[in-house]
Amino acid sequence: MPESRRLDRLTSMMRRRGIVFPSFEIYGGVAGLVDYGPVGATIKRKVVECWIDHWTSEGDIVEIDSPTITPKSVLVASGHVGEFNDYMSECRTCDSAFRSDHLIEGMHENPDSLDGGELDSIISSNNIPCPNCDDPEWAEARPMNLMFPTTIGAMGGGREAYMRPETAQGMFMLYPSLYRHFKQKLPFGAVQTGRGYRNEISPRQGMIRLREFNMAELEYFIDPENPPGKSGLDQTHGEIVEMISDPEGESPGNHRISIQSALNDGIVKHPTVASFLARTYEFLVKIGIDGERIRFRQHAGSEMAHYASDCWDCEIHGEYGWIECVGIANRTCHDLESHEAYSGTNLLRAWRQFESPRKVSKEVLSPNGSVIGPIFRQKAGEVASAISGLEGTPPPTPFKLALEDGSEVEITSEMVTLKKEEGNVHGEWFTPHVIEPAFGIDRIIWHVLDHAFTEDGKDSEDYVTLRLNERVCPYDLSILPLFDKDGMDELANSLLSEILSIRGVQVNLDSTGSIGKRYARADEIGVPWAVTVDHSSLVDGTVTIRNRDNQQQIRVGTEKLISHIESGDISSLF
RNA sequence: GCGCCUGUAGUGAAGGGGUUAUCACAAGAGGUUUCCAACCUCUUGUCCCGGGUUCAAAUCCCGGCGGGCGCACCA
Numbered sequence: 001m002p003e004s005r006r007l008d009r010l011t012s013m014m015r016r017r018g019i020v021f022p023s024f025e026i027y028g029g030v031a032g033l034v035d036y037g038p039v040g041a042t043i044k045r046k047v048v049e050c051w052i053d054h055w056t057s058e059g060d061i062v063e064i065d066s067p068t069i070t071p072k073s074v075l076v077a078s079g080h081v082g083e084f085n086d087y088m089s090e091c092r093t094c095d096s097a098f099r100s101d102h103l104i105e106g107m108h109e110n111p112d113s114l115d116g117g118e119l120d121s122i123i124s125s126n127n128i129p130c131p132n133c134d135d136p137e138w139a140e141a142r143p144m145n146l147m148f149p150t151t152i153g154a155m156g157g158g159r160e161a162y163m164r165p166e167t168a169q170g171m172f173m174l175y176p177s178l179y180r181h182f183k184q185k186l187p188f189g190a191v192q193t194g195r196g197y198r199n200e201i202s203p204r205q206g207m208i209r210l211r212e213f214n215m216a217e218l219e220y221f222i223d224p225e226n227p228p229g230k231s232g233l234d235q236t237h238g239e240i241v242e243m244i245s246d247p248e249g250e251s252p253g254n255h256r257i258s259i260q261s262a263l264n265d266g267i268v269k270h271p272t273v274a275s276f277l278a279r280t281y282e283f284l285v286k287i288g289i290d291g292e293r294i295r296f297r298q299h300a301g302s303e304m305a306h307y308a309s310d311c312w313d314c315e316i317h318g319e320y321g322w323i324e325c326v327g328i329a330n331r332t333c334h335d336l337e338s339h340e341a342y343s344g345t346n347l348l349r350a351w352r353q354f355e356s357p358r359k360v361s362k363e364v365l366s367p368n369g370s371v372i373g374p375i376f377r378q379k380a381g382e383v384a385s386a387i388s389g390l391e392g393t394p395p396p397t398p399f400k401l402a403l404e405d406g407s408e409v410e411i412t413s414e415m416v417t418l419k420k421e422e423g424n425v426h427g428e429w430f431t432p433h434v435i436e437p438a439f440g441i442d443r444i445i446w447h448v449l450d451h452a453f454t455e456d457g458k459d460s461e462d463y464v465t466l467r468l469n470e471r472v473c474p475y476d477l478s479i480l481p482l483f484d485k486d487g488m489d490e491l492a493n494s495l496l497s498e499i500l501s502i503r504g505v506q507v508n509l510d511s512t513g514s515i516g517k518r519y520a521r522a523d524e525i526g527v528p529w530a531v532t533v534d535h536s537s538l539v540d541g542t543v544t545i546r547n548r549d550n551q552q553q554i555r556v557g558t559e560k561l562i563s564h565i566e567s568g569d570i571s572s573l574f
Numbered sequence: 575g576c577g578c579c580u581g582u583a584g585u586g587a588a589g590g591g592g593u594u595a596u597c598a599c600a601a602g603a604g605g606u607u608u609c610c611a612a613c614c615u616c617u618u619g620u621c622c623c624g625g626g627u628u629c630a631a632a633u634c635c636c637g638g639c640g641g642g643c644g645c646a647c648c649a
Contacts, residue, residue, distance in 0.1 A: 008586090016585045016600075028623060028639040080649075088575085088647085146649080165649080201575065201647050209648070463611075482609070512602085516610035523610095532609065544609075551610070 007319040010453050011206060013464060017525050019043065019449070020207055032203030032211035034442075039525050042474040042506060044214065047287055047445055048193050050471050051216050054283045061189040061218065062181065066170025068195055069150060072160040074169055077342035078335060080147065080162075087119050087141040100141040103128050148197045163197035168436060171219035172335045176347040178221070186350050186432055187228050187272075189220035193441070205320050207442045214441035221432040222272055223352060224332075229263075229271035241281055242295035243267060249298065267298075269310060272435045276328050280314050280437055284326075284444070288469035290451045293317035297324075316443075318450035325443045333431040340431070349429045357424035365394040365416040372415050383409055394418065448472060452526060466526030467549055475508040476565070477529040477545075478522040484511040492533045495543070495558060502566055523548055529570050531561065545573060 014020045018037035022029040036044050055061045075081045087100035100119040119141045128138075147165050151158035164170070171178070171190045182188040193216040203209045222228060243255045245267050255267060259281070263274040277296055285291045299311040314326035336348040367384040376383050382403055397413040448468070455462045470476070477499070481492035492509060499507045508527065510518045515532065522530050530546040536555075537543050543561060546553045556573055564570050 012585050018584095022640075025622090025640085029641085031640070146647090198648080204642090204648095206641095480609090483607095514608045514610080514612060516608080516612080518611090519609080520611045530610095534609075546609085553609080 006453075006455070009455070009462075009464075010319065010450065013453070013524065014040070014449065019525070030211075032200055032209065034207050034210060039474040040445075043448075043468070043472055044441065044445055046472045047441060047448065048214070048216060050287055051283065051439065051441070052191060052193060054279070054286065055189070055191050055218055060182075060187065061191055061220070062178070064170060064174055064178075064190045064192050065194065066164075066167065066173065066192060068164050068197070069152065069161050070164045070169060071152065072162060073342065074173070074339075075147070075162055075165075077338045078169055078172075079338065080165055089119070089123060089138045089141045146198050146200065148199050165198055166196050166438065167192040167194050167215050167217045168219055168331075168335070168438070171217070172339055172348075172434075175221070175336060176345075179347075179350065184351060187220060187222040189218055191216065191218045193217075207446050208320055208323055210442060216439040216441050218276075218437045219331075220272065220276070220435045220437075221350070222435060223350065223430070224433040225352070227270060227272045227433075229273075229275035239278075239281060239291065241291075244295060244297040246298040246300050248300050268312070270330055270435070273310060273312065273328060273330055276435055276437045277312060277314070280326050280328060280439075284314070284316070286469070287444075287472050288448050288452055288467075289316060289444070293447075293451065295322070316447040318447045323443055323447070324440070325447065326437060326439045328435070328437045331434040331436050333433050335434060336431045348431065350432045351427050352430055353427040354425070357426045359422070360425050361420065361422040363394055364419050364421055366419050367416060375415070376409065383411075463520065463523075465523040465548065468526030468528070470528050470571075473526045473528050475506045475522075475525070475527045477531055477570070478508045478510055478518070478527045480509075480515060480518045480522075480530055480532045481511050482515060482532055482534040486535075487538050488533045488535075491537055495531070495533065498562060499565055502562075505565060519546065519551075545570065547571075547574065 017039055019040035021035045021037055023033040023035045024030050052063055056063060072081060089100045089103060100123065103123055120138070123138055123141070148163040150161050150163060152161045153159060170192050174190065178188060178190050193214070195212055196215045197212050200209055200211050203211055238258045238260060240256055240258055243257055243259075243262055245252055245255065247253075251265070251267055255262065257265070257267070259268065259274050259278040262268045262277075263271060268274040268277060281291070281294060281296075284294055293316060295315050295317075297313045297315055299313065311327060311329040313324040314328065315322040316325045317323075340346065340348045369380075369384065372383055373380045382405075383401070386401055386403055394416075397416065398410055400408050401411050402408050449466070452467045452469075454465050454467055456465065468474075479492050479496050479499070481488040483489075489511065492511065496507055496509045499505060508522070510521060512518075513521075519530055526548070528548045530548070532544045532546065534544065537558075540557075541559075542555050542557050544553050544555050545561065552574060554574055560573070561570075564573055
């Protein structure tokens with residue numbers, strides 16, 4: 001068993017047994033698109049269901065579902081249109097392509113803000129050499145948009161849109177409704193699972209970098225002044241995990257530490273982020289990822305996404321090395337504020353009630369319409385609203401007042417009345433902060449399969465067992481009639497239909513080949529239990545149940561078996 | 575997007591300008607006193623696509639598509 005080939009054996013098993021295939025293969029295939037086959041689709045669904053259940057089981061998080069087609073304006077506000085329009089410059093000599101803003105690093109304060117022409121002129125005036133061949137001959141910078149563009153509306157004049165690059169925007173769009181659903185009380189969250197699209201330049205590594213992929217994202221809305229998680233994490237969070245903190249931060253380096261201690265030591269700065277790191281670890285282990293092959297890595301300030309103020313990657317180790325499978329980011333108020341600004345809505349806020357009402361007395365200037373009107377005529381309305389909009393202590397008259405259009409007017413004492421307002425303020429509006437764990441489902445499934453794939457040398461042959469956790473196995477059990485005749489076939493079939501009728505239970509009947517071969521087939525795709533119908537079954541109604549991972553067998557009556565299948569705990573029979 | 579390597583049944587491989595393309599495993603039918611990949615008989619199924627060279631192309635050449643690796647990219 002040469003180890004270098006394990007990846008090949010795993011991927012060919014996945015094709016052979018119907019887990020994952022390249023898509024559209026009879027037309028030559030498309031890089032970066034994959035199909036889940038009859039076995040893989042069930043595994044995927046179970047991983048997703050387990051994920052939803054993991055986050056929604058405490059009542060503070062609900063599930064939503066949004067369109068994948070997203071109007072351009074949403075993605076302009078979120079920053080994706082700008083961010084995804086990175087410019088690329090191609091070297092005329094060696095054809096290498098580089099991000100234009102990277103080439104002029106340090107030569108401009110904000111390279112992101114430049115258009116193609118500006119980038120080109122900086123590149124040429126600085127005579128920037130190609131990092132590959134040193135020649136300073138560059139083609140014009142061209143925008144490289146990694147989103148899939150589309151148009152809403154079949155005829156001309158349609159609205160510009162993109163396939164969503166993340167599901168998160170759906171949760172932000174639904175914030176007002178979530179806020180109402182949760183009775184206007186933070187914290188609360190929403191999850192969404194579904195497809196995301198990124199038109200990768202060069203998809204690689206099988207299902208690791210896809211162009212259309214399954215994501216599962218949680219947006220958790222909190223009051224930044226009262227972040228949940230402060231009071232300590234619950235008992236599961238004492239697990240020692242590997243954490244690699246920001247190399248540019250205060251305590252750089254690798255730590256083997258519990259997440260609770262990492263929070264106490266200031267390695268993780270935000271209590272809610274810490275809590276989600278812990279619950280992410282818990283989820284991954286729950287579906288069968290090896291806890292020893294999980295680590296958390298903090299983003300350096302320089303690699304941070306445009307929207308994030310703090311970000312941890314959860315990386316899982318497998319055949320491709322350490323792969324980022326989950327990103328946990330503190331997106332702060334970036335998205336909600338930005339959508340508020342672009343859309344003009346005021347619904348993206350939350351109310352923070354003061355513990356006791358605050359007495360406020362302040363002086364305000366009230367415009368005197370009868371004086372302002374005749375003096376400023378058409379501009380009077382604008383002047384009046386500018387006066388009302390003055391903040392802080394009113395200036396003494398006369399004073400200069402700036403208007404929206406940039407002009408200035410002089411305000412004299414006759415134009416305004418000084419009023420004293422007194423009252424109680426019971427609270428204030430603020431924009432919630434958002435903590436976002438974002439899961440790459442396909443990458444997680446890959447690692448679940450990788451970690452479950454075990455090859456034991458039985459005799460000279462490699463014997464493959466997919467030691468999947470029962471939560472994510474493609475079939476809950478296989479029914480195997482020892483002989484496909486003499487009544488065993490009928491008994492097996494009636495058992496099959498009885499078990500199939502149990503809600504949510506997947507069963508597979510296999511009656512071809514030797515019994516050993518059928519066990520092997522079931523083991524290879526991770527079926528945890530094999531139920532064999534034999535001669536004794538015909539006499540006394542008992543069957544044998546075999547455990548996939550240790551081949552242990554017991555004999556039980558079918559009634560008892562069925563009741564344990566219904567309650568989901570076959571293992572307690574052993 | 576560039577460079578190197580590469581593409582043969584479901585999977586893994588062998589071969590290769592010339593009759594009907596080979597093998598193993600898998601799959602299907604049947605047989606078999608089959609509880610850990612047993613055996614026997616039969617069966618199905620393959621040269622990625624397009625163009626070129628040639629009397630003849632799965633084989634050589636070019637292009638495309640896919641895969642692997644490296645460079646670049648990966649919010």
